[in-house]
Amino acid sequence: VAKLAVVGAGMMGSAMCVPLADRGHDVRLIGTPLDADIVRQLRESRRHPRLGAELPEAVRCYSDAELEAAAADADAFVLGVSSAGVGWAARALAPLLGRAARPVALLSKGLELAPDGVRLLSDVFAGAVGHAAPRCAPVAICGPCIAGELARRVPTLVVLSGSDRAEARRFADWFTTSYYLPRVSSDVRGVQICAALKNAYAMGVGLGVGLHERSGGERSSVAMHNYEAAVFARAIVEMGAIVGALGGEVASVWGLAGSGDLTVTCNGGRTGRFGALLGRGYSASEARALMAGATLECLEVLAVLERALDSGLLGGLARADLPLLAHLIDIGLHDAPLAMPLSEFFPA
Amino acid sequence: VAKLAVVGAGMMGSAMCVPLADRGHDVRLIGTPLDADIVRQLRESRRHPRLGAELPEAVRCYSDAELEAAAADADAFVLGVSSAGVGWAARALAPLLGRAARPVALLSKGLELAPDGVRLLSDVFAGAVGHAAPRCAPVAICGPCIAGELARRVPTLVVLSGSDRAEARRFADWFTTSYYLPRVSSDVRGVQICAALKNAYAMGVGLGVGLHERSGGERSSVAMHNYEAAVFARAIVEMGAIVGALGGEVASVWGLAGSGDLTVTCNGGRTGRFGALLGRGYSASEARALMAGATLECLEVLAVLERALDSGLLGGLARADLPLLAHLIDIGLHDAPLAMPLSEFFPA
Numbered sequence: 039v040a041k042l043a044v045v046g047a048g049m050m051g052s053a054m055c056v057p058l059a060d061r062g063h064d065v066r067l068i069g070t071p072l073d074a075d076i077v078r079q080l081r082e083s084r085r086h087p088r089l090g091a092e093l094p095e096a097v098r099c100y101s102d103a104e105l106e107a108a109a110a111d112a113d114a115f116v117l118g119v120s121s122a123g124v125g126w127a128a129r130a131l132a133p134l135l136g137r138a139a140r141p142v143a144l145l146s147k148g149l150e151l152a153p154d155g156v157r158l159l160s161d162v163f164a165g166a167v168g169h170a171a172p173r174c175a176p177v178a179i180c181g182p183c184i185a186g187e188l189a190r191r192v193p194t195l196v197v198l199s200g201s202d203r204a205e206a207r208r209f210a211d212w213f214t215t216s217y218y219l220p221r222v223s224s225d226v227r228g229v230q231i232c233a234a235l236k237n238a239y240a241m242g243v244g245l246g247v248g249l250h251e252r253s254g255g256e257r258s259s260v261a262m263h264n265y266e267a268a269v270f271a272r273a274i275v276e277m278g279a280i281v282g283a284l285g286g287e288v289a290s291v292w293g294l295a296g297s298g299d300l301t302v303t304c305n306g307g308r309t310g311r312f313g314a315l316l317g318r319g320y321s322a323s324e325a326r327a328l329m330a331g332a333t334l335e336c337l338e339v340l341a342v343l344e345r346a347l348d349s350g351l352l353g354g355l356a357r358a359d360l361p362l363l364a365h366l367i368d369i370g371l372h373d374a375p376l377a378m379p380l381s382e383f384f385p386a
Numbered sequence: 387v388a389k390l391a392v393v394g395a396g397m398m399g400s401a402m403c404v405p406l407a408d409r410g411h412d413v414r415l416i417g418t419p420l421d422a423d424i425v426r427q428l429r430e431s432r433r434h435p436r437l438g439a440e441l442p443e444a445v446r447c448y449s450d451a452e453l454e455a456a457a458a459d460a461d462a463f464v465l466g467v468s469s470a471g472v473g474w475a476a477r478a479l480a481p482l483l484g485r486a487a488r489p490v491a492l493l494s495k496g497l498e499l500a501p502d503g504v505r506l507l508s509d510v511f512a513g514a515v516g517h518a519a520p521r522c523a524p525v526a527i528c529g530p531c532i533a534g535e536l537a538r539r540v541p542t543l544v545v546l547s548g549s550d551r552a553e554a555r556r557f558a559d560w561f562t563t564s565y566y567l568p569r570v571s572s573d574v575r576g577v578q579i580c581a582a583l584k585n586a587y588a589m590g591v592g593l594g595v596g597l598h599e600r601s602g603g604e605r606s607s608v609a610m611h612n613y614e615a616a617v618f619a620r621a622i623v624e625m626g627a628i629v630g631a632l633g634g635e636v637a638s639v640w641g642l643a644g645s646g647d648l649t650v651t652c653n654g655g656r657t658g659r660f661g662a663l664l665g666r667g668y669s670a671s672e673a674r675a676l677m678a679g680a681t682l683e684c685l686e687v688l689a690v691l692e693r694a695l696d697s698g699l700l701g702g703l704a705r706a707d708l709p710l711l712a713h714l715i716d717i718g719l720h721d722a723p724l725a726m727p728l729s730e731f732f733p734a
Contacts, residue, residue, distance in 0.1 A: 090608075182615030186608035193728055195616040210734060221732035259654020260438075260534035266653075267530030268543040271646030278640060292626060294732060297645060298619030305614075306607020380541055384569040384642060386558060 039063055040212055043109035044116045045127055047073040049185035050145045051118020052086050052093060056189050057218035058116075059094035066108045067093070068100045070123055077101050091189040105130055114141045114212070117163070117176070120333060121148030124159055128166030136170035141205045143198070144176040147233040148335065149342045155351045156284055156342070158230045160200070177206045178226070180233040181294035182302035191217045197294045198222050199229040221294065228286025232295040234339050235280060239273035240303035241313040241336040242366050245376060248317020265378075266304075272362045272383040273300060279360065280343075283353025309336045321373040340370045387411055388560055391460035393453070393475055395421040397533035398493045399466020400434045400441060404537050405566035406464075407442035414456045415441070416448045418471055425449050439537040453478055462489045462560070465511070465524070468681060469496030472507055476514030484518035489553045491546070492524040495581040496683065497690045503699045504632055504690070506578045508548070525554045526574070528581040529642035530650035539565045545642045546570050547577040569642065576634025580643040582687050583628060587621035588651035589661040589684040590714050593724060596665020613726075614652075620710045620731040621648060627708065628691075631701025657684045669721040688718045 039062050044051050047069035058065045069077040076087060080099040084092045093099075100108040109115065109131075119127045124146050135142070142163070150157045157165075160176040167174045177200035188194050198213075198220045200206040210220040223229050246266035255261055277300070278291045290296055303309055312334055315325035326334065344367045346352040347360075357364040361382040368374035388411050392399050395417040406413045417425040424435060428447040432440045441447075448456040457463065460482075467475045472494050483490070490511070498505045505513075508524040515522045525548035536542050546561075546568045548554040558568040571577050594614035603609055625648070626639045638644055651657055660682055663673035674682065692715045694700040695708075705712040709730040716722035 182612055182619070184608060184611055187610070187612045190608070192610050192612045193616070193726075194612040195619075195728055195731060197732070219729055219734075221734055223733075259658075260532060260538070261653075262535070262540050263532055263650045263653040264530055264535045264540045264542040267646040267650035268541070268642065270649045271530070271543075271640070271642045271644070274640050274645045292619070292622050292640075294616065294619045296619070297622045298615040301618045301649065302611045302615035305609075305611040310607075378541075380543055381567055383543060384545070385571075386567075386569055 040113040041111055042066070042114055042116060042212065043068060043112035044118055045105070045109070045131070046070055046118035046123065047076045047080065047099070048118055048120065049086070049088050050183075051116070052076075052089055053185035053188040054116055054118060054145060055093055055097045056191065057213060057215045059096040060215050061212070063212065065097045066100060066112065067097050068105050068108050069102055070119055070126065071102045074101060086189070089186055089189050091186065102130070106134070109134055112140065114143070114209070116143045116145065118145045121146050121159060121335065121338065124163050125166050128163050132167045132170035135167055135174055139171055139173060141208060142174060142176040143179055143209050145179050147180070147237070148338060149231065149234040151342050151345050151349070151351065156346055158227065160226070160230060175201045177209050178230045178233070179220070180229045180299065181221070182298040184302060184305075184307070188218065193217045193219070195219050195221060195294055195298070197229050199224065199226050201226055223290065223295070225287040225290045227284060228281045228288070228290035229295040231281050231284055231286050232277060232290055233299060235277050236296070236300045236303050237309050237336040238339045238343065238363065238366055239277065239300060240309045241316070241370060242269045242273060242362060243304040244310040244313020245269070245317035245378070247310065248314035251314065252318045268380060268383060269362065269378070270300070270304070276360050276362055279355060280352065283355050285353070308332050308334060312336060316369055316376060322370050323373055337370055340367050343367065344371060388461040389459055390414070390462055390464060390560065391416060391457035392464045392466055393457070393479070394418055394466035394471065394493075395424045395428065395447065396466055396468065397434070397436050398531075399464070400424075400437055401533035401536040402464055402466060402493065403441055403445045404539065405561060405563045407444040408563050409560070411560065413445045414448060414460065415445050416453050416456050417450055418467055418474065419450045422449060434537070437534055437537050439534065450478070454482070457482055460488065462491065462557070464491045464493065466493045469494050469507060469683065469686065472511050473514050476511050480515045480518035483515060483522055487519055487521060489556060490522060490524040491527055491557050493527050495528070495585070496686060497579065497582040499690050499693050499697070499699065504579075504694055506575065508574070508578060523549045525557050526578045526581070527568070528577045528647065529569075530646040532650060532654070536566065541565045541567070543567050543569060543642055543646070545577050547572065547574050549574055571638065571643070573635040573638045575632060576629045576636070576638035577643040579629050579632055579634050580625060580638055581647060583625050584644070584648045584651050585657050585684040586687045586691065586711065586714055587625065587648060588657045589664070589718060590617045590621060590710060591652040592658040592661020593617070593665035593726070595658065596662035599662065600666045616728060616731060617710065617726070618648070618652070624708050624710055627703060628700065631703050633701070656680050656682060660684060664717055664724060670718050671721055685718055688715050691715065692719060
């Protein structure tokens with residue numbers, strides 16, 4: 039039994055508290071400055087407003103102002119912040135990590151572009167912690183996990199990966215329950231790159247749902263699945279090309295982090311809904327307006343990938359190597375009309 | 387423009403007639419002895435009873451008794467028979483192929499076990515044609531294609547593969563329309579093995595739908611998708627292992643024939659419904675009874691794979707290498723209760 043501080047009370051951080059509490063850990067859930075309403079509601083009723091589920095009694099909830107008191111004696115940290123919140127979390131935790139080095143696990147997904155290339159979020163966090171805790175190297179938690187399902191104890195396999203394999207194994211031991219089964223991978227780069235890429239490509243698969251709705255079709259086993267499957271297969275191939283070019287292991291794309299997370303992301307959520315709106319014929323600007331307020335991780339990832347492509351920092355890959363990604367950039371970031379280049383996907 | 391004889395008036399053979407007719411070919415659709423009712427209805431109304439769609443006016447329909455007259459002057463044959471019907475088709479076409487060698491394309495999916503190992507359906511057909519046309523080597527048509535969607539002209543990418551690449555390209559040219567886009571692969575073994583395996587593994591992904599229904603859940607973005615994604619990712623890994631062990635190219639599993647066809651097969655159809663019944667708690671015997679009359683290709687493939695494993699003919703692979711497949715064999719063929727070995731799927 040460990041004292042675990044989960045930072046970030048959004049859907050994924052909060053859902054993580056369920057297996058941790060079921061395992062008997064001393065769990066403290068600490069909201070970011072953006073989570074004030076959620077923390078208040080959790081304290082009142084234990085019910086998470088966005089998860090639509092109650093957290094176990096044993097989970098204690100704190101506001102960001104209480105971080106120091108709630109987390110000072112924690113054995114480890116689990117970060118459930120958005121990719122944009124990683125910098126805030128690093129600054130908030132740096133003093134605590136400086137006082138005593140402790141393992142950090144990262145639920146956030148995303149990539150950043152630095153002058154020398156694409157950076158993993160685990161490196162972004164370590165860089166932002168900086169001199170306060172120079173050996174900090176977070177373990178990334180990737181793989182197919184819908185938060186609402188984890189909170190309902192649906193059987194879930196995830197992948198933990200960190201440069202310190204023993205630390206990844208320690209988290210795996212802490213996290214394991216009958217329904218939450220972390221696996222461990224040594225492919226730190228490939229696993230995190232997959233976790234970011236899948237959002238961009240799931241937007242592409244979601245287009246088929248919207249195209250089918252636009253044509254008046256109802257949800258059915260006969261819809262636009264042939265089109266979606268062609269996009270899906272091309273997505274797997276392009277994810278493999280990108281992971282390989284950026285120094286990850288292509289085999290990760292086959293497994294939980296790649297094909298597993300892509301398929302689960304295509305099953306619902308904001309990314310799929312955004313793709314469906316584009317498929318219905320809305321421009322990206324119109325679709326963003328219709329989903330006002332939602333964080334669209336697919337667009338954040340597409341923006342990083344576009345800048346990497348334009349700067350020659352995507353491992354030598356060019357747009358011509360990635361016809362699906364190139365079109366997703368055009369429609370997602372530049373309001374281009376949807377015209378999927380299916381005939382460029384595989385050799386004729 | 388070519389004279390093309392499509393043999394087999396089931397869903398896939400009949401749907402193939404739509405792009406062929408749209409392309410302007412002279413299309414003759416010839417039923418098997420089991421298709422008499424379908425041919426009669428097509429002649430009366432052009433409506434295919436199982437596709438739920440009308441075939442174009444230009445498609446002429448014939449019964450099996452009219453095969454000789456309908457197909458004698460055909461430039462090529464497209465076989466849309468079930469895997470069990472490949473022997474019948476070979477015997478029926480052997481006299482015609484013996485008179486003039488002509489290219490054959492095969493929509494059927496499946497594998498057979500011969501004393502020396504797993505046989506592709508293209509080899510089964512060629513063997514059954516025998517001395518009548520000794521150089522016959524059918525081109526296999528694989529990849530993600532729901533027949534009901536093809537008949538509605540949904541954009542569809544398939545893979546053509548044959549030992550004679552020029553013949554595969556010739557079929558690709560004949561078949562290509564604005565919405566039906568055949569690609570060509572030289573991986574004759576891998577592509578056909580994927581096409582058979584995907585039925586077995588899609589049954590596994592379908593289990594999650596049934597488990598969710600059993601727990602009282604409604605169809606939603608929060609369901610058992612985490613479980614389904616873990617099974618999907620493991621399926622891709624095991625398909626890669628089997629294709630590699632049997633002499634195919636593992637890269638085919640990434641593409642249309644593998645990940646593409648697996649995802650489309652998980653979206654509906656008999657295989658998914660059968661898996662869902664197992665997930666709801668029915669034994670395979672009970673589920674087969676509930677689906678009385680339906681051909682369950684997943685069970686045919688599982689039976690071949692089990693015999694190959696037991697005879698040491700699956701490229702050196704054993705059950706311990708394929709924990710998902712081994713459990714699918716147990717529940718699908720031996721009425722074992724569902725207890726998915728999730729913790730064996732990826733290294734902990």
